[in-house]
Amino acid sequence: MPGEVILDVRDLHKSFGALKASDGISLNLRAGEIHALIGPNGAGKSTLIKQIAGGLKPDRGAVHFMGRDVSALSVAQRAHAGLARTFQISALAMEYTVMENAVLGAIGQSGRTFGFFRPAMKDRALLDSAAAALERVGLTEHASTITSELSHGQRRQLEVAVALTLAPKAFLMDEPMAGMGAEGSRELTGFLQDLKHQAPILLVEHDMDAVFALADRISVLVYGKIIATGSVDEIRSNADVKTAYLGEEDAA
Amino acid sequence: MLPERMINLLILGLLLAVPLVALAMDEPFIITLATKAAVLAVAGVGLNLALGQGGLVSFGHAAYFGVGGYAMGILASHAQSYTPLMEAPFLIEGTKSMLVIWLVAIVASALVALLVGALSLRTSGVYFIMVTLAFGQMLYYFAISWPAYGGEDGLSIYVRNGFPGLNTLDPIQFFGLCFAVLLIVLFAVNLLNKSPFGLALNGAHQNEERARTVGINVYRLRLTAFVISGAITGLAGALFADLNRFVSPTMFSWQTSGEIMVFIILGGVARLCGPVAGAAVYILLEHVLGGLSEYWHIYLGAILLFVVLFAKGGLVGGLSRREVRHAG
Numbered sequence: 046m047p048g049e050v051i052l053d054v055r056d057l058h059k060s061f062g063a064l065k066a067s068d069g070i071s072l073n074l075r076a077g078e079i080h081a082l083i084g085p086n087g088a089g090k091s092t093l094i095k096q097i098a099g100g101l102k103p104d105r106g107a108v109h110f111m112g113r114d115v116s117a118l119s120v121a122q123r124a125h126a127g128l129a130r131t132f133q134i135s136a137l138a139m140e141y142t143v144m145e146n147a148v149l150g151a152i153g154q155s156g157r158t159f160g161f162f163r164p165a166m167k168d169r170a171l172l173d174s175a176a177a178a179l180e181r182v183g184l185t186e187h188a189s190t191i192t193s194e195l196s197h198g199q200r201r202q203l204e205v206a207v208a209l210t211l212a213p214k215a216f217l218m219d220e221p222m223a224g225m226g227a228e229g230s231r232e233l234t235g236f237l238q239d240l241k242h243q244a245p246i247l248l249v250e251h252d253m254d255a256v257f258a259l260a261d262r263i264s265v266l267v268y269g270k271i272i273a274t275g276s277v278d279e280i281r282s283n284a285d286v287k288t289a290y291l292g293e294e295d296a297a
Numbered sequence: 298m299l300p301e302r303m304i305n306l307l308i309l310g311l312l313l314a315v316p317l318v319a320l321a322m323d324e325p326f327i328i329t330l331a332t333k334a335a336v337l338a339v340a341g342v343g344l345n346l347a348l349g350q351g352g353l354v355s356f357g358h359a360a361y362f363g364v365g366g367y368a369m370g371i372l373a374s375h376a377q378s379y380t381p382l383m384e385a386p387f388l389i390e391g392t393k394s395m396l397v398i399w400l401v402a403i404v405a406s407a408l409v410a411l412l413v414g415a416l417s418l419r420t421s422g423v424y425f426i427m428v429t430l431a432f433g434q435m436l437y438y439f440a441i442s443w444p445a446y447g448g449e450d451g452l453s454i455y456v457r458n459g460f461p462g463l464n465t466l467d468p469i470q471f472f473g474l475c476f477a478v479l480l481i482v483l484f485a486v487n488l489l490n491k492s493p494f495g496l497a498l499n500g501a502h503q504n505e506e507r508a509r510t511v512g513i514n515v516y517r518l519r520l521t522a523f524v525i526s527g528a529i530t531g532l533a534g535a536l537f538a539d540l541n542r543f544v545s546p547t548m549f550s551w552q553t554s555g556e557i558m559v560f561i562i563l564g565g566v567a568r569l570c571g572p573v574a575g576a577a578v579y580i581l582l583e584h585v586l587g588g589l590s591e592y593w594h595i596y597l598g599a600i601l602l603f604v605v606l607f608a609k610g611g612l613v614g615g616l617s618r619r620e621v622r623h624a625g
Contacts, residue, residue, distance in 0.1 A: 155493075165492055
């Protein structure tokens with residue numbers, strides 16, 4: 046049941062001096078799927094995510110999103126088009142309450158950054174959108190907590206909630222499981238399994254159990270090149286992948 | 298510990314009470330001091346929007362203060378000498394009307410802030426501080442070397458400009474006018490801080506990446522804040538010039554930029570009435586300590602050091618408790 050292609054990365058190249066961080070990367074994300082991107086440390090996963098999100102300009106290649114070339118768009122413009130990103134290390138406004146962080150997302154989505162007069166925290170439309178996102182990730186009761194007081198796991202939940210306020214068409218998630226306990230990981234796994242039906246997820250993740258449990262497709266990135274893309278079983282049985290990546294883990 | 302709103306009312310109440318008591322005791326000089334505090338507070342509130350809410354440490358806000366001052370000086374000097382500013386291609390005359398002068402001051406300083414901001418906001422951190430400082434100093438030296446408007450000696454305006462229905466030369470009436478301007482500016486800035494724009498501005502200050510990732514154009518957001526900030530400080534400059542009936546290049550100097558920053562640090566960074574408290578305390582110290590010693594800045598330095606080290610929220614932050622601005 047291959048869905049419609051939402052995000053299409055075409056032949057990305059990016060070098061830092063002699064280091065080829067992206068060496069002709071092509072991959073796509075289809076509606077309804079979780080596409081996991083795995084690879085050893087230093088394989089160029091973060092560099093790739095940054096290029097897709099718009100924070101880093103590739104030397105060559107293009108990113109198409111929702112059928113249009115977004116290569117020339119900024120981070121903000123891509124976010125506005127519905128490309129929602131969560132960070133490996135939580136990027137939140139730490140002095141704001143949980144609700145204010147979610148409202149910030151709703152403001153960005155509404156395109157009303159230049160509303161000067163009506164108080165944001167009394168605006169029904171913004172509050173409703175923010176409250177719905179908090180409800181979805183289970184942070185409703187923490188709405189008036191200052192973000193810096195949240196636990197690590199709750200911050201990850203809030204990251205996802207803020208992404209949800211963007212009415213996303215696709216998610217880019219950079220290690221959402223990082224630093225979560227076993228139970229937190231399991232809960233999040235269930236949540237993402239459900240979330241992918243709303244918008245597909247390109248997932249960078251180190252937790253192999255989570256990847257094998259969640260992913261519909263997996264791409265393996267090694268030294269800036271994708272050496273294999275396929276289903277969980279295909280990747281598990283792929284000889285190249287075993288030597289390049291899984292083998293290392295077994296040895297370790 | 299009181300809610301911040303109570304502290305704000307207390308600060309404004311005190312600033313209003315002092316000149317009224319001084320009026321009863323027939324002490325016009327005290328009224329003038331209070332007026333100076335109110336006017337400098339407006340400048341501080343302007344800078345606080347960029348520095349406190351936006352995290353844009355501008356060390357060149359004297360530029361807008363000076364532009365506002367010279368807008369008043371230039372317009373009023375032409376009016377008092379009955380010479381037009383220019384005749385060709387169309388006639389522009391000077392004016393003694395405060396309302397017109399304020400409008401010109403606001404527009405001119407906003408334009409300068411737009412130019413400075415558009416360039417300086419491409420940098421960040423120390424570079425941003427240095428670029429804004431450099432623009433301020435450029436205008437300072439320009440004012441010194443511009444003989445048409447007094448050069449280094451500045452410009453004297455003999456009669457204070459007029460406001461409909463008021464005798465602006467009466468100290469208490471002029472104080473009332475400046476205090477009203479301060480209240481209007483505070484009201485507007487408070488509205489701005491709570492608006493989606495303000496939430497986004499402070500959000501981008503706390504985490505720039507976050508703001509971008511939710512689709513906010515951070516550059517445009519900051520540039521807008523910078524222009525509004527400069528315009529408010531420019532309005533304060535016009536009032537300050539009218540208070541002294543004198544304009545000089547000192548208004549453009551980096552010491553002026555530093556003083557405006559000191560109001561904010563003393564009173565409380567990003568606190569609505571922080572600059573008001575800061576400016577009032579500054580004027581008080583200048584008056585009291587300045588009477589004791591010419592080197593009163595030494596004591597000011599010690600106090601500033603104390604605030605920065607031990608009371609980070611300044612006066613307002615130290616006295617008020619933290620509030621959540623919405624219901625759970």
